[in-house]
Amino acid sequence: MFTDARTLPDQTSLQADLAIIGGGVAGITLAHTLAGSGISVCVVEAGGLAPDPAVQSLYEGENTGIDYSLSATRLRLFGGSSNHWGGYCRPLDVIDFEQRDWVPFSGWPFAIDELAPYYKPASEIVEIAPGRFDDSDYWQRVTGEKLPESATGRLRLQFVQFSTPTRFGSRYGDELKTAANIRVLLNANVTRISAADGAQAVKRLAIRTLSGLRLSVKARYYVLATGGLENARILLLSNDVVPAGLGNQNDLVGRFFMEHPHMGGFAELVVADLQRVPKILRERVTAEGHSAKAAFNPTQTFLREHRLLNATFMMGVAGKYPADQLPDAANANDAARRDMLMAARQFLIAKDSAVKPGRPDDIGAWLGIGGSCEQAPNPDSRVSLSTKHDALGLAKIKLNWRLTEQDRLSFYTHLHSLALEFGALGIGRLRERVADRRDWPQPVGGGSHHMGTTRMSDNPLHGVVDRNCKVHAVNNLYVAGSSVFPTSGVSNPTLSLVALTLRLADHLKGRIR
Amino acid sequence: MTAGRRSLLTRFNTGRCTRRTFLFSVLLGLTAGGFCGRHYALADTGPEPCTAPPWLWKSIGDRQSAARLGRAYLDTQPEYRQCHALLTDIERTLQKWGASTPATADAEQTASTLQDLLRKEYAHGEVISVAGWVLSKTEARLYALVAMIG
Numbered sequence: 001m002f003t004d005a006r007t008l009p010d011q012t013s014l015q016a017d018l019a020i021i022g023g024g025v026a027g028i029t030l031a032h033t034l035a036g037s038g039i040s041v042c043v044v045e046a047g048g049l050a051p052d053p054a055v056q057s058l059y060e061g062e063n064t065g066i067d068y069s070l071s072a073t074r075l076r077l078f079g080g081s082s083n084h085w086g087g088y089c090r091p092l093d094v095i096d097f098e099q100r101d102w103v104p105f106s107g108w109p110f111a112i113d114e115l116a117p118y119y120k121p122a123s124e125i126v127e128i129a130p131g132r133f134d135d136s137d138y139w140q141r142v143t144g145e146k147l148p149e150s151a152t153g154r155l156r157l158q159f160v161q162f163s164t165p166t167r168f169g170s171r172y173g174d175e176l177k178t179a180a181n182i183r184v185l186l187n188a189n190v191t192r193i194s195a196a197d198g199a200q201a202v203k204r205l206a207i208r209t210l211s212g213l214r215l216s217v218k219a220r221y222y223v224l225a226t227g228g229l230e231n232a233r234i235l236l237l238s239n240d241v242v243p244a245g246l247g248n249q250n251d252l253v254g255r256f257f258m259e260h261p262h263m264g265g266f267a268e269l270v271v272a273d274l275q276r277v278p279k280i281l282r283e284r285v286t287a288e289g290h291s292a293k294a295a296f297n298p299t300q301t302f303l304r305e306h307r308l309l310n311a312t313f314m315m316g317v318a319g320k321y322p323a324d325q326l327p328d329a330a331n332a333n334d335a336a337r338r339d340m341l342m343a344a345r346q347f348l349i350a351k352d353s354a355v356k357p358g359r360p361d362d363i364g365a366w367l368g369i370g371g372s373c374e375q376a377p378n379p380d381s382r383v384s385l386s387t388k389h390d391a392l393g394l395a396k397i398k399l400n401w402r403l404t405e406q407d408r409l410s411f412y413t414h415l416h417s418l419a420l421e422f423g424a425l426g427i428g429r430l431r432e433r434v435a436d437r438r439d440w441p442q443p444v445g446g447g448s449h450h451m452g453t454t455r456m457s458d459n460p461l462h463g464v465v466d467r468n469c470k471v472h473a474v475n476n477l478y479v480a481g482s483s484v485f486p487t488s489g490v491s492n493p494t495l496s497l498v499a500l501t502l503r504l505a506d507h508l509k510g511r512i513r
Numbered sequence: 514m515t516a517g518r519r520s521l522l523t524r525f526n527t528g529r530c531t532r533r534t535f536l537f538s539v540l541l542g543l544t545a546g547g548f549c550g551r552h553y554a555l556a557d558t559g560p561e562p563c564t565a566p567p568w569l570w571k572s573i574g575d576r577q578s579a580a581r582l583g584r585a586y587l588d589t590q591p592e593y594r595q596c597h598a599l600l601t602d603i604e605r606t607l608q609k610w611g612a613s614t615p616a617t618a619d620a621e622q623t624a625s626t627l628q629d630l631l632r633k634e635y636a637h638g639e640v641i642s643v644a645g646w647v648l649s650k651t652e653a654r655l656y657a658l659v660a661m662i663g
Contacts (some may be wrong), residue, residue, distance in 0.1 A: 151636050339581050340646055343656060345574035347628050419647035423635030424630070431645040 002177050004048070005188035009101035010181070010213045016042035017512050019205055019219035021190050021234065022226035023047075024080020025478035025494060026174070026501045028168040029125055030053060030223060033068020033505040035179035038192060039512050042217050043176070043184045044205060046226075047077030049169065054391070058189070059230075061397035063385040066261075066444060068401050073448035074227055081227065081448065087165030088492040089128050090158065091119050091499075095300045096374075096489035102307035103406075105256065105377035106487050109458045115387065118499035125498050126163045127171075129289040133159050134161065137403055139294070142287035145278040147294070151424035154417035155296045160286060160314070160492075162291040188215065189392055193222065193238040202246075202477045203340060208392055219283070221512060223504070225480040226452025232383040232483065235396045235454065235464075235471075247454070247471040251265050254383035254453050258488040259446035260372040261403055262432070267371075267415055268333075270341050271428040272348035272364040273355045282367065284315050296421065297490065298414050309410035310490040311373035313418055321363035338364050340429050347426060367428075369418070372412040372447060374490045378403055383453050403444070449493050454483040468507050469500070480504055563596035563662040568623035569655070576659055583660030585644040586653045599658045606630065606639075606651050627651070 018034070023045030029509045031043050046310075047055045061070040074081045092112065099107030105473050123130040136147050136157055150156055150307055176182045192206040202222045207215040213510065224231050232254040236245035245253050271277055279285055279293045297311045303310065321338060328334045341348070341364040348364070349355055375381075381402040385395035419430035457463025460472035465484050471477040480501045482493040489496075547612065573579045586593070593599055610633050613648035634640065643653050 072586065151632070152638075278526050334644075338643065339578040342578035343573065343582050344574035344652070346572055346624065347631055347652065351625070351628075394594075420635050420638055422631065423640070423647065423649060425630050426631050432642065432647060433645060 001183045002173075002186060003183060004186050005207065005215055005353075006209045006211045006213065008213065008215060011215070012213075013204075013216045013218060014042055014183070016040040016183070016217065016219045018221045018508065019217045019222065020223045020322075020480075021193075021205065022080065022224070022230070022481075023078045023169070023184060023186075024225065024227060024481075025082050025085075025168050026497055027223070027225040028079070028172050029498050029501040030225065030480060030505055030508075031176055031182055032086070032125070033502060034509070035175055035182055037181060037509065039181060039509070041182045042205060042219065043182065044188045044190055044217055045078050045184060045186050046189045047075075048186050049078050049173075051075070051077055051083075052290050055187070057415070058390050058392065059397075059400060060390070062388060063399055063401075065112045065381070065400035065402050068399060068446060070229065070397060070399060072328075073446065074229065077169070078173065078184070079167055080493075082166060082168040084448075085163070085165045085167075085494060087126075087162055087163035088493075089123070089126055089495040091115075091489035092489040092491050092496050093297075093300070094308065095303060096487055096491075100237050100304075100307075103309065103376055103487065105379070105462070108486050109456060114505065115496070115499050118502045119495065121502055122495055122499035125166070125502075126495060127166045128161045128163050128291075132290060132292070133161065135159070139280055139285075139287075139292070143278065143280055143285055146279070146301055147278055147280070148425050148427070150299070150421065152417060152420050154298060154302045154333065155414075155421050156299045157281075158297045158312075158366065159280075159292045160295055161380075164292070169440055185217070190226075191235060191237065191392060191394055192240065193224070193234060195238065195241040195246055195474065197241065199241040199246060200473060210391060219388050221476045221478070221508060223478045223480050223508070224454075225501075227481060228483040229383055229397055229399070231479055231481060232257075232453035236383075236385050237394055247464050247474055249473065250461055252455065252462070254380045255381075256377045256452040256455050256486075257381045257383055257399065257401060257450070258452040258485070259401060259447050260443045260488060260490060260492075261375060261407060261411065262370070262372045263411075264443065264445070266434045267369045267418070267430055267432050268318070268337070269367045269369060269418075269422060269428045269430045270337050270364055271367065271422075272341055272345050273350065273353055273427075274317070274362075274365045275355070276350060276353075276427045277367070282315060296418055298417065300341045305382055308413055309374040309376055309407060311371065311411055311414040312370040312490045313369055313414070315367040315369045318368040320365040320485045321511055323363055325363055333399060336431070338363060340431070344429055348428065349427065371411070371415065372490060373407060373414065374488050376406050377452060377455070377487060378402055378404055386423070401446075427450070431457070447492065449482065449488070451482040451485045451488045451493060455481045455486045457483045457486060469504050477510070478504060563658070565658075565662045566600070568620040568627075569658060569662075570597065571620040571624035572627050572655060573659055579656045579659040580663070581660075582643055582646070582648075582653070583656035583658065586641070586648075586657045587660060589643075590641075590657070593657055594661070596658060596661050599654045599661065603627075603651055603654055603658075606634070610634075627655070
């Protein structure tokens with residue numbers, strides 16, 4: 001059932017076994033999994049079924065660190081940020097779960113084995129064919145193209161799969177609308193998670209509409225699933241019993257904010273013979289229900305030996321240089337690429353190639369490179385509350401996103417590895433535009449991946465939630481989504497947060513029954 | 514001296530830094546480039562006149578493009594503004610990677626050997642930045658040689 005909160009009488013109080021705060025990827029995944037289970041569920045969604053500027057403006061806030069759009073990187077409507085999701089799917093890597101002595105605050109409470117069984121059903125939910133994320137042999141077979149093997153030992157090929165992408169609201173909305181045990185409450189802003197005395201349990205959710213109604217939802221269990229920024233904000237706003245915010249006795253809520261730093265125009269690659277770059281490296285390939293593209297990621301051996309953070313690089317053809325096309329004299333980059341291709345042509349044509357080095361029909365092509373890297377957990381990179389207030393009278397979010405020298409050095413080293421790899425393969429030459437200096441080049445952006453602000457640890461001194469995603473010391477409050485990631489890895493978080501939510505659903509089913 | 518070294522040096526005669534001078538500098542523990550280079554640095558105020566070894570044009574693509582990259586390299590590595598130093602370094606690198614050039618090797622073979630050498634250098638991180646391009650050191654020196662020859 002869908003209910004517009006604005007149509008309910010003021011002071012209405014609803015009841016359910018489970019209240020899910022947020023109807024985005026995690027919230028809908030959880031509700032979808034519990035549909036027909038006999039567990040009554042109330043999904044409390046702040047937005048409606050369509051974008052509304054007044055609602056979206058509630059996501060605006062203040063930046064004190066790296067410039068970052070708090071409103072454009074997330075969406076406040078049913079389906080949440082899946083409504084602008086790019087569809088990139090890849091599980092986290094084995095090393096991402098490990099405690100690495102060179103990465104402060106690293107280590108999940110469990111290894112990837114704990115999450116691995118959930119990746120297959122998670123793949124179904126995001127509508128991708130399962131597996132084949134690291135299977136070069138498979139991709140060679142189905143594409144009919146030989147893939148390069150690492151010539152440096154620094155990088156390996158891994159594969160990203162693409163969802164259509166699934167828009168969770170439209171994909172699962174009808175199911176939730178007809179499920180007898182599910183109520184979706186729209187346009188309902190949770191303003192406070194009210195705890196009982198002692199803050200050992202949540203007693204109700206205080207809700208307001210932009211039209212001025214005050215409502216509440218009471219449940220046996222609560223799951224906070226409003227995204228990696230808002231999860232922290234709502235806990236901090238819920239300060240009626242614990243002044244620092246619910247679950248924040250150890251000053252951890254909002255800290256350790258992580259993104260995947262992305263940079264544009266930091267490097268380019270030139271190749272004389274585009275046929276030497278298999279298609280799956282330069283564009284999406286469809287095979288047997290998969291839509292996939294290859295990425296160059298560091299080998300785990302290299303990461304360990306050089307004590308680096310994870311990273312990923314993908315590329316696509318940005319331009320070609322037919323031999324009969326005159327160079328653009330005013331374009332210095334164009335001239336530089338042509339010079340490189342023409343000078344190194346003998347070195348970039350395979351000895352057995354049909355392309356001849358002597359008189360080229362095509363000089364070659366240049367490829368743009370997209371790259372992002374893991375960000376080391378950093379307590380000073382954080383979400384807190386602003387002194388400014390939104391239309392509901394609530395303190396706005398304040399973000400201080402910070403990166404460290406360790407992040408920069410890792411990215412730069414892996415970028416350099418990419419240059420070495422293409423040189424060692426005899427395929428191309430790479431031009432770096434990231435100077436090896438301490439400043440991050442501008443613009444550095446993110447991937448709209450908000451992680452770490454309610455991090456997971458078995459030790460309450462080091463994490464907001466435990467291994468089951470339950471808030472430490474609060475018996476009936478859980479957190480779903482990438483805000484619980486203690487480390488970010490480099491994979492886009494959606495698939496992993498869906499897997500983690502499915503694991504949470506199993507846990508909750510056991511507890512609620 | 515190996516046949517390969519003899520091959521390269523006898524094919525490339527600057528007329529200023531002789532084989533004997535080169536060997537003498539090695540015996541003294543000096544880099545050949547440094548010793549001969551000092552000589553040229555003292556005597557030279559402009560580019561050293563060079564003659565192209567025959568294998569060079571088999572290895573290099575477009576000369577003008579290579580020369581532009583070579584000049585960018587020489588701007589940051591002025592100690593290599595000497596043909597003999599560049600050639601000696603290229604030869605030494607060939608030997609380091611076990612890629613000697615037999616006396617009988619023709620230009621085509623030498624070019625092929627260089628192609629393999631460059632890939633090894635990339636694999637082992639033996640690179641230098643030239644105008645932002647990450648180039649194997651030998652590749653950069655080949656372009657520098659082209660720039661010196663003009």
